[in-house]
Amino acid sequence: MELDEEGTHNRVKRIERELIEPSISEHDGKLVKTTGDGFIAIFDSPVEAVRCSIVIQQNLVGRNAALAKDSWIEYRIGVNLGDVIVEADDVYGDGVNIASRLEGIAEPGQVFISGGIYEQIKHKLVCGYESLGDRHVKNITDPVRVYRVLPDPAALQQNRKRRERILALLLILALLIIAGGTLWQMLGQPRKSANQASAPVSSPVEVPKAPAPAARQPAPPSPLSPSVAPTQQQAAPRPEPSPAPKQAAPLPPSASPATPTSQPTTQPAASIREPEMISLRGGSFAMGSNEDVSEKPVRQVTVKPFAMAKFPVSVQEWNACAKAKACGFTASGKDDAPVTNVSWSDAKQYAAWLAETTRKPYRLPSEAEWEYAARGGTQTRYWWGDQFQPGMVNCRNCSDIPAVDQPAKVGSLKPNPFGLFDMGGGVDQWVEDCWHKTYQGAPADGSAWVENECPSHVIRSGSWRKDSNYARTSNRGSYDTNVRYPTHGFRVALSP
DSSP states (O other): OOSSHHHHHHHHHHHIIIIIHHHHHHTTEEEEEEOSSOEEEEESOHHHHHHHHHHHHHHHHHHHTTSOGGGOOEEEEEEOBOOOEEOSSOEESHHHHHHHHHHHHSOTTOEEEEHHHHHHHTTTSSSEEEEEEEEOOTTOSSOEEEEEEESOHHHHHHHHHHHHHHHHHHHHHHHHHHHHHHHHHHHHSOOOOTTSOOOOOOOOOOOOOOOOOOOOOOOOOOOBOOEEEEEOOSOOOOOOOOSOOEEOOOBTTBOOBOOOOOOOOOOOGGGOOOOOEEEEOOEEEEEOOSSSGGGOSOEEEEEOOEEEESSOOBHHHHHHHHHTTOSSOOOOSOTTSBOOSOOHHHHHHHHHHHHHHHTSOEEOOOHHHHHHHHHTTOOSSBTTBSSOOTTSSBSTTSSSSOOOSSOOOTTOSOOOTTSOSOSSBSSEEEEEEEOOSSSTTOOSSSOOOOOTTOSEEEEESOOTTSOGGGGSTTOEEEEETTBOOTTEEOOOEEOO
């Protein structure tokens, strides 16, 4: 901060405007107040509070990647579940105090949660949790059970493998000590003559065994008040992970962030159920609209011939990839429902596996290809016209399909003029493009607008949880590349 106080302050305020405030709003939270270099927010849902924290931290990693370390801005985040007193511009209570203490003991770039939060989210987010035990924190009488959130399941797996390697090494050492002791007894004792009387032999010394990791039990749960404080400093050394991190079981209706690590596995093409594809001859169309700044400027785009999947990728199709150990998790839900809780990296992983196993150029569609396909040859707000019609898409209050934790099965409603189903509503759908705030400078040839290491990607279609405005053919949004969200799915495209 001392190196460039004014510049750092301006960057902190920019992060608040561009990242913090929109993230809190998107996760149904409320920004109560800012505190100079930090802020306090409250959420109705523990799951949304932690998910918002992960989004903020992973977005900052991407922002800092282009900067020198002494210019990084990193946040420490503490999340707690407890009673609070809310006033117009402030919030009080032990719930806030504990969240503030958790933030204080967290390392820059980390999210610390209390035992109460852990109990509420442990089976609802696809991420890992490392127990840090009970901590005594300032002005809080009882110790607080603390967990560190591991948004990347690979980190949890690395911790486990490291622990297994340590235990294996200890076991090998113990065996070598035993073997060495036995060999010494065989070689070191004097030989006895045939007529010598036998003598008693002392029993061997017991060799200590490798210690087993101790399991820790989470504390019982205790409304929610996460506290966040950004910190600018040199990269700090990370603490060594504890020997027994814990991981929440994945549950697609609510997810967290995670970077997939497994690689596509080749299988015979005959064993793979390929998506049903619709061939599109391509052409020119006016992309975008004047309804939102992100959809401007409207411009003419020419798309080359390609094929688009008739439906979003289903749970059954996704689980074939998971069974081949090429996708990062097994999805739950009905086989004919679209898969949800998928990050952009997950979608890319599936497309790569499908391309390798079938030896066909499957991929994610570009944003231009997606909108061209969604419009179905029309230039109206929706593919059927400018006025919304109930029963055409699976969105909130848009049809007689009841609102549930999973979208309607693929193909439940009418297709668009190109024969494509669920191009609007159902699940939000990832495309190949990096996120840009407007179309200024976007390619006009239908190709994806990509860069190296972009922290967020474009998502289209709207979902069953969003209203009809999100189902417009030109509507666009973004989300963090490696973060899973319960309404996010995708469909694949195929190059000729």
